[in-house]
Amino acid sequence: MNKMIEVEHFTKRYGDFTAVDDISFTVDEGSIFAFLGPNGAGKTTMIKMMADVLLPDSGQILYDGRDIHIIGDEYRAKVGYLPQEISFYSNFTGKDYLAYSAALKGMEKSYAKQRIDELAHHVGLQNDLKRQCRAYSGGMQRRLGIAQALLDNPEILILDEPTAGLDPLERVKFRNIISAYSNDRLVLLSTHIVSEIEHIASKIMMMEYGVIRYVNTSEEYIKMAKNCVWLVKMSAEKLVEYQNNAVISNVIAKDGAMEVRVIDEEKPFANAVQTAPTLEDVYLYIFHYLPQKARR
Ligand SMILES: Nc1ncnc2c1ncn2[C@@H]1O[C@H](COP(=O)(O)OP(=O)(O)O)[C@@H](O)[C@H]1O
Ligand SMILES: [Mg+2]
Incomplete structure (x- = not known):
């Protein structure tokens, strides 16, 4: 054994x-x-x-x-x-x-x-x-x-x-x-x-x-975050406003706009495209969407 x-x-x-x-x-x-x-x-x-x-x-x-x-x-x-x-x-x-x-x-x-x-x-x-x-x-x-x-x-x-x-x-x-x-x-x-x-x-x-x-x-x-990771294109101005109310795992500047990686249980924008999670996405998902209350 x-x-x-x-x-x-x-x-x-x-x-x-x-x-x-x-x-x-x-x-x-x-x-x-x-x-x-x-x-x-x-x-x-x-x-x-x-x-x-x-x-x-x-x-x-x-x-x-x-x-x-x-x-x-x-x-x-x-x-x-x-x-x-x-x-x-x-x-x-x-x-x-x-x-x-x-x-x-x-x-x-x-x-x-x-x-x-x-x-x-x-x-x-x-x-x-x-x-x-x-x-x-x-x-x-x-x-x-x-x-x-x-x-x-x-x-x-x-x-x-x-x-x-x-x-x-x-x-x-x-x-x-x-x-x-x-x-x-x-x-x-x-x-x-x-x-x-x-x-x-x-x-x-x-x-x-x-x-x-x-x-x-x-x-x-x-698997836990399988349908919760999205790629969204938006302007830098829009991102500054949006990021306060969203869980964002990454941002890449692309073709003059921002490609934002968003963790959300629902499709956040009409133009959002679903993508495969990484463990980092799941970590953010768990700690934001499935919070644990402090017990101590
Ligand atoms: N010797 C200690 N005395 C009092 N509190 C401690 C002591 N060591 C750790 N803690 C507290 O216990 C908690 C867990 O600490 P720790 O095990 O170091 O966590 P981590 O390694 O995950 O950052 C923290 O809130 C820390 O402040
Ligand atoms: Mg430690």
């Missing part, structure tokens, strides 16, 4: 504020599971509990049928974790940071050296390892963090906003690394950027106010 993660009734409060409210779901081996939602939705809180660095107030998590608090260190040894914020020791080079992380993971030295070289190449930092990582750009620090999470080939890879600060080419490379990696492993990641995960996540949990809105595949989401 495949290994899986089962989260049962996770709840986390900060004081009397409920950040995660009774969330349950499962993640199968060989899959990429994504948490998607606006800032403040509770993604980081979920990720920290899955990485076992934050205790839930109630609920439990099973890996391969066993409670991770009972297996403890054995679980954490299987997890590679990229936190949303990393702090680096002031004079560490990229190489120092990775070597130090490898030592904390108990990796044997020559294996650690081999993995550091390999991963530095994968994330495109091979020429920067001798520089101090505090001087790295945000994107380079993120890539260094991704290399750290992958160091000892973890069975479970947990990444909080892994693509924050990456440029478009780095994002493509990241997606390829993660897709290849997920073959016989479990990958969990969070993002608030819809297009990052549309084509790689096996399951996407949309969350808001600490609760699950939906857990679906991309294809299932696309």
Whole structure:
């Protein structure tokens, strides 16, 4: 049987504020599971509990049928974790940071050296390892963090906003690394950027106010907004007025007018032409047309 993660009734409060409210779901081996939602939705809180660095107030998590608090260190040894914020020791080079992380993971030295070289190449930092990582750009620090999470080939890879600060080419490379990696492993990641995960996540949990809105595949989401995305031509003046009362996912200047991508359950204009949704359209549709009231 495949290994899986089962989260049962996770709840986390900060004081009397409920950040995660009774969330349950499962993640199968060989899959990429994504948490998607606006800032403040509770993604980081979920990720920290899955990485076992934050205790839930109630609920439990099973890996391969066993409670991770009972297996403890054995679980954490299987997890590679990229936190949303990393702090680096002031004079560490990229190489120092990775070597130090490898030592904390108990990796044997020559294996650690081999993995550091390999991963530095994968994330495109091979020429920067001798520089101090505090001087790295945000994107380079993120890539260094991704290399750290992958160091000892973890069975479970947990990444909080892994693509924050990456440029478009780095994002493509990241997606390829993660897709290849997920073959016989479990990958969990969070993002608030819809297009990052549309084509790689096996399951996407949309969350808001600490609760699950939906857990679906991309294809299932696309079906939800199937008849709700329209292309409309209008003048720039008209758009300025129209946009205050409409859900607009994109605008392209075309032939002296604006081609506006509108999310609407009904045909918004006589000249509107229906078009196929992207996951980003669906996200806008769900958060505007099927709103969740704050419960906390
Ligand atoms: N340590 C904390 N103390 C109090 N409130 C917190 C703490 N951490 C997070 N929160 C609150 O919990 C909610 C969820 O935060 P977080 O899990 O970071 O969301 P996300 O990662 O989706 O942006 C937010 O409203 C945030 O302000
Ligand atoms: Mg977060």
